Amino acid sequence: MLGINLRRSNKKPFFALCAFVAILFLSGQIKTPIGNIQDSLEGERVWTKGRRKAGSHTHARYGLRVLAEQHKAEQLEQHIYRNDGLLQVNPNGPHPIFELIKRAQTSWDRKLERASTTLQEAVDEYYHRYERLPPRGFDDWWAYVQEHNVQLPDEYDQIFNDLEPFWGMNPKELQKIQRDWEAHADSFTVGKDMFDEPLSLKNYTFPSKDIGPNGLAKGAYEIMELLKDVERSIPSFRAVFSPHDNPNLHTDYELRTQALKAAKKGTFIDIDNPPKAKAVGWLSACSPESAARNQHINWGGEPFRLPRLTSKTFIHDHHKSMNPCEHPSHFLLHGQFISHGKGPVAHRTLIPQFSYGPTVVHHDITPAMPINWMEDIYPREDDPDWEDRGDARLQWRGSNTGIWHDVGLRWDLAQRARLVRWAGDGRELEDDSLAFLGLASNITVLMPAEKGKKVGRGMQAQKVRWAPAMVDAAFAGQPANCAPEMCKKLGKIFEYRQRQEMRTAGNYRYYIDVDGNGWSSRFKRLITSQALVFKSTLYPEWYMDRVAPWVHYVPVQVDLSDLWDALAFFRGDPLGNGAHEDMARSIAEAGREWSKTFWRKEDMTAYMFRLFLEYSRVMDPDRLSLSFEGVKPSAGRAGRRYTWQIAKDYDEDEDGSSSDSDFYP
Ligand SMILES: *[C@@H]1O[C@H](CO)[C@@H](O)[C@H](O)[C@H]1NC(C)=O
Numbered sequence: 298m299l300g301i302n303l304r305r306s307n308k309k310p311f312f313a314l315c316a317f318v319a320i321l322f323l324s325g326q327i328k329t330p331i332g333n334i335q336d337s338l339e340g341e342r343v344w345t346k347g348r349r350k351a352g353s354h355t356h357a358r359y360g361l362r363v364l365a366e367q368h369k370a371e372q373l374e375q376h377i378y379r380n381d382g383l384l385q386v387n388p389n390g391p392h393p394i395f396e397l398i399k400r401a402q403t404s405w406d407r408k409l410e411r412a413s414t415t416l417q418e419a420v421d422e423y424y425h426r427y428e429r430l431p432p433r434g435f436d437d438w439w440a441y442v443q444e445h446n447v448q449l450p451d452e453y454d455q456i457f458n459d460l461e462p463f464w465g466m467n468p469k470e471l472q473k474i475q476r477d478w479e480a481h482a483d484s485f486t487v488g489k490d491m492f493d494e495p496l497s498l499k500n501y502t503f504p505s506k507d508i509g510p511n512g513l514a515k516g517a518y519e520i521m522e523l524l525k526d527v528e529r530s531i532p533s534f535r536a537v538f539s540p541h542d543n544p545n546l547h548t549d550y551e552l553r554t555q556a557l558k559a560a561k562k563g564t565f566i567d568i569d570n571p572p573k574a575k576a577v578g579w580l581s582a583c584s585p586e587s588a589a590r591n592q593h594i595n596w597g598g599e600p601f602r603l604p605r606l607t608s609k610t611f612i613h614d615h616h617k618s619m620n621p622c623e624h625p626s627h628f629l630l631h632g633q634f635i636s637h638g639k640g641p642v643a644h645r646t647l648i649p650q651f652s653y654g655p656t657v658v659h660h661d662i663t664p665a666m667p668i669n670w671m672e673d674i675y676p677r678e679d680d681p682d683w684e685d686r687g688d689a690r691l692q693w694r695g696s697n698t699g700i701w702h703d704v705g706l707r708w709d710l711a712q713r714a715r716l717v718r719w720a721g722d723g724r725e726l727e728d729d730s731l732a733f734l735g736l737a738s739n740i741t742v743l744m745p746a747e748k749g750k751k752v753g754r755g756m757q758a759q760k761v762r763w764a765p766a767m768v769d770a771a772f773a774g775q776p777a778n779c780a781p782e783m784c785k786k787l788g789k790i791f792e793y794r795q796r797q798e799m800r801t802a803g804n805y806r807y808y809i810d811v812d813g814n815g816w817s818s819r820f821k822r823l824i825t826s827q828a829l830v831f832k833s834t835l836y837p838e839w840y841m842d843r844v845a846p847w848v849h850y851v852p853v854q855v856d857l858s859d860l861w862d863a864l865a866f867f868r869g870d871p872l873g874n875g876a877h878e879d880m881a882r883s884i885a886e887a888g889r890e891w892s893k894t895f896w897r898k899e900d901m902t903a904y905m906f907r908l909f910l911e912y913s914r915v916m917d918p919d920r921l922s923l924s925f926e927g928v929k930p931s932a933g934r935a936g937r938r939y940t941w942q943i944a945k946d947y948d949e950d951e952d953g954s955s956s957d958s959d960f961y962p
Pocket residue numbers: 476477478479480499500501
């Protein structure tokens with residue numbers, strides 16, 4: 298019951314219950330972005346109420362799992378693996394990074410071992426996961442994957458999650474929505490109207506001077522290039538793309554949930570009668586049981602943390618940790634959200650549009666695009682071996698993108714300003730109430746205890762002593778994205794330094810990657826280097842099912858609250874004491890290896906090929922004729938039945954299955 302698994306059987310049941318209640322209380326509180334203590338208590342009450350009401354959903358969504366691994370000999374206790382994607386540190390446990398790496402490596406190895414090796418296995422796996430036949434052309438796709446040695450051929454859940462809501466809509470209506478959307482300002486449409494036709498740019502809504510391989514429709518040419526060898530295997534389709542960095546289809550949770558239920562039942566939603574909107578702005582993308590819908594959020598202000606609740610947390614599931622519905626402080630700490638205050642009005646219909654970097658609260662479809670893709674860092678001397686990289690500080694240079702800087706907007710809390718403040722720049726903005734974000738003069742750092750020793754609660758350190766020795770992160774160039782007066786102010790607050798040449802950047806062992814106006818396209822270069830990459834982002838990208846945080850890079854929370862700890866774990870304190878450089882180095886090497894084997898042009902082609910096979914099917918009025926029937930799934934579970942009429946009864950709990958949370962926006 299309650300999804301909890303307390304293995305420490307020597308404890309009395311009563312004690313276990315108390316512990317559970319305490320854990321539940323703490324876990325809900327850790328990240329509360331609340332205005333003051335009074336609000337916080339209010340928030341907690343509402344939150345508890347919402348939780349109780351939520352019934353069986355709650356268990357699946359909030360169930361806590363305590364790590365089974367035991368360290369009896371050392372009397373070490375266990376950390377808590379929360380369902381919001383974070384590990385909550387128990388000071389009496391070992392340093393959590395040891396086990397985060399070990400677990401990640403084990404599950405990555407298992408994923409590799411499980412991968413299908415024949416078309417039959419791939420069909421079986423597809424059918425098992427998605428309960429329908431693969432799309433027509435799947436055999437050609439499989440042949441491409443085999444020929445080009447594309448790894449992990451089953452791991453495309455991102456495509457399923459992006460397209461599944463559209464299975465709950467009538468394709469004739471979808472086609473109409475898509476066609477109308479071609480007129481949307483700033484968009485381009487790629488596709489083919491007949492099976493035998495090659496792909497082309499079908500439509501666009503910018504001035505024709507912006508058309509051409511280097512204009513706003515650049516992406517269209519890149520897609521055509523990626524797919525040129527396989528386009529004849531893809532049925533006809535028209536796909537509208539936004540050329541901008543940011544996604545723009547903010548999701549309505551109730552609507553999306555209804556569409557997913559219809560997809561599951563094999564019926565259609567009635568697009569003329571969408572469900573009543575139950576929340577406004579960003580919150581409309583969140584489930585009624587989510588943390589964000591059940592606490593007070595200090596919109597336009599700062600997140601707040603009760604001083605006594607200072608548990609450290611680390612990411613164990615990067616995708617889940619990006620969800621602002623479960624981590625409401627993201628709404629206050631990232632330009633993607635801060636720029637729009639409480640958030641835009643959600644669309645009252647689901648629109649099939651592709652955008653470069655959707656967040657989990659948008660329903661734009663995620664493509665694999667080669668922007669800033671590189672085969673390797675050339676010349677190779679610009680990317681020295683680990684031991685030849687003389688600087689063991691964490692490096693970052695960039696401009697202050699991500700948000701418009703003007704009075705009235707909390708640009709000082711957007712991701713890039715926070716990063717340079719975290720690193721010690723902009724000291725006039727220091728704020729002791731934001732110590733948990735690393736924005737005060739003192740920091741608390743978990744010291745890298747040896748394996749098998751208790752990690753403790755961390756030590757206080759003065760940032761002026763630590764930062765210069767351990768970090769080299771600064772804005773580069775000139776103040777940007779700012780009103781004239783604010784530009785001057787930015788120039789006074791922050792030290793804008795020279796941009797670094799690749800060669801200079803190659804001297805560092807550690808890089809931090811953060812979002813700019815949208816997702817960070819420099820990640821490809823960083824992960825390809827021989828340095829270790831720390832990555833903090835709000836945008837799950839196309840390769841999320843195909844990469845392993847803690848194996849290939851170090852995941853960092855959006856609020857950077859774990860960055861000092863992770864950095865100190867790998868490179869040690871300012872003097873290098875307590876470092877685990879061997880571990881840093883092997884993740885750096887694994888990251889580079891991953892980049893060279895999982896993020897080639899061929900891997901993006903395989904993704905886009907499969908995406909458009911799926912997309913052309915879900916958009917086609919004769920969907921079932923576009924299934925691949927060449928290889929039948931081996932006997933097993935039944936597939937879906939489709940009746941495909943408008944269903945009126947989308948009862949909340951009807952099939953209130955736990956799988957709803959798998960599709961969670
Ligand atoms: C482009 O899209 C608009 C809006 O749907 C449509 O009216 C127009 O005919 C389309 N152009 C082409 C060339 O298909």
